[in-house]
Amino acid sequence: MNKTILMTAAALALGLAAHPAAQAADKPVYGVLLKTLSNPFWGAMAKGVAEGGRQSDVTIFQQAAQSDQDAATQLNLCTTMLERKPAALIAAAINSSNLLPCMKSANDANIPVVDLDANLDPAITAKAGVKVAFRIGSDNIHAGMQAADFMAQQLGHDATGPVLVIEGLSGNVTGQMRANGFRQELAKAAPGLKVVASLPGDWDANKAANITNDILQRNPNLVAIFACNDTMALGAVESVFAAGRGGKVTVVGVDGTVDGVKSIKAGRLTATVAQLPYLEGMEAVANVKKVLAGQSVPDVIHVPTLVLTKDVLAAGTDPDLQYVK
Incomplete structure (x- = not known):
C-alpha cells in the first residue's frame, strides 16, 4: 500500500501498516488532516483517503486530533504537517476558523489547500485571505x-x-x-x-x-x-x-x-x-492529483448521499451501497 501514516501523542493510530515503498522519494506526499478517528465517519474517510492514495500512487501522511472539539490540537498538527512540505494539504477543519493560519501558511508556500467535507465558511475563508483549491463533501x-x-x-x-x-x-x-x-x-x-x-x-x-x-x-x-x-x-x-x-x-x-x-x-x-465518506476520501485524493497536474476541477465537488433504511439495506441494489463502509 502506498501510504505513510505517522502518529503523535495528539494523533490517533489509524491501525494501517505502511508499506516501505510508501516513502519513495519520487512520490508526492499529500498531507491529510482529519477531525478525529474516534468517530466512525472519519474512520471510513481515512480508509477512503488511503485507497485514493493507492490508486493515485502517492504517499499519504494522515493525522487527526483525538476529539472533534480539540481545535487547538488540530491547528498544531496542521502546522507540524506543513514542516514536511507536502505537495497538497487536504484538511477537514473542526470549525470555520481554527485552521486558517495554517492554511494561509500553506498558500504562502504554494501548497494547494483542499476543504475536506466542506467544513469552511467561504465568507470567513475569503476574509482571512485563504485560497481553497476546491471544496469536497456532501451537499x-x-x-x-x-x-x-x-x-x-x-x-x-x-x-x-x-x-x-x-x-x-x-x-x-x-x-x-x-x-x-x-x-x-x-x-x-x-x-x-x-x-x-x-x-x-x-x-x-x-x-x-x-x-x-x-x-x-x-x-x-x-x-x-x-x-x-x-x-x-x-x-x-x-x-x-x-x-x-x-x-x-x-x-x-x-x-x-x-x-x-x-x-x-x-x-x-x-x-x-x-454521506459516503469512503468515496469522499477517494475523490479528494483523485482531484488533488488533477490540480497538481494543472487540470481544471470544480470549485465545489458534491459527493452523493442516499437514505439508508432497513429495506434499502436488505435489497442491496443501490450501486452507492458499495461505498458504505
Missing part, C-alpha cells in the same frame, strides 16, 4: 432535506406532532446546513410536524441522549427526531427505547456509519442519510 443542506422528505413519507405528509432537532457543534457550518435544510424542507413536506426544540448536541451521543430525555419529558407525544450525525442519533435512540417509546418515535441521523447501519438492521435507528 449538507440537501442531506437535511432528504431526512425531512423521508420523515414526511414515513409519518405521512399530513402528520402532526412535535419534532426534535439535535444539531452538531455550535458554530459548525456542516451541522448548521443539515439542520437548516431539514427545518426548511419539513415545513414544506409536512407542515403539521412542528420543531419544538433545536439544540446543539456537539456530535456527542451522551449529550444527545440527555437532550432527548429532557424533550421527551416535556413532549411525551414526540413523534420524530432528526440528529445531524449518527453518533447523536444513536444516543437519541437509546433514550427513546429507555423511555418505552421504541418504534413509536422516528429517528433519523446523518453519515451512514457502521454503527448506524447496525442499529438500522437491528430495528432501532429508523434511517440515516449516508
Whole structure:
C-alpha cells in the first residue's frame, strides 16, 4: 500500500501498516488532516483517503486530533504537517476558523489547500485571505432535506406532532446546513410536524441522549427526531427505547456509519442519510492529483448521499451501497 501514516501523542493510530515503498522519494506526499478517528465517519474517510492514495500512487501522511472539539490540537498538527512540505494539504477543519493560519501558511508556500467535507465558511475563508483549491463533501443542506422528505413519507405528509432537532457543534457550518435544510424542507413536506426544540448536541451521543430525555419529558407525544450525525442519533435512540417509546418515535441521523447501519438492521435507528465518506476520501485524493497536474476541477465537488433504511439495506441494489463502509 502506498501510504505513510505517522502518529503523535495528539494523533490517533489509524491501525494501517505502511508499506516501505510508501516513502519513495519520487512520490508526492499529500498531507491529510482529519477531525478525529474516534468517530466512525472519519474512520471510513481515512480508509477512503488511503485507497485514493493507492490508486493515485502517492504517499499519504494522515493525522487527526483525538476529539472533534480539540481545535487547538488540530491547528498544531496542521502546522507540524506543513514542516514536511507536502505537495497538497487536504484538511477537514473542526470549525470555520481554527485552521486558517495554517492554511494561509500553506498558500504562502504554494501548497494547494483542499476543504475536506466542506467544513469552511467561504465568507470567513475569503476574509482571512485563504485560497481553497476546491471544496469536497456532501451537499449538507440537501442531506437535511432528504431526512425531512423521508420523515414526511414515513409519518405521512399530513402528520402532526412535535419534532426534535439535535444539531452538531455550535458554530459548525456542516451541522448548521443539515439542520437548516431539514427545518426548511419539513415545513414544506409536512407542515403539521412542528420543531419544538433545536439544540446543539456537539456530535456527542451522551449529550444527545440527555437532550432527548429532557424533550421527551416535556413532549411525551414526540413523534420524530432528526440528529445531524449518527453518533447523536444513536444516543437519541437509546433514550427513546429507555423511555418505552421504541418504534413509536422516528429517528433519523446523518453519515451512514457502521454503527448506524447496525442499529438500522437491528430495528432501532429508523434511517440515516449516508454521506459516503469512503468515496469522499477517494475523490479528494483523485482531484488533488488533477490540480497538481494543472487540470481544471470544480470549485465545489458534491459527493452523493442516499437514505439508508432497513429495506434499502436488505435489497442491496443501490450501486452507492458499495461505498458504505
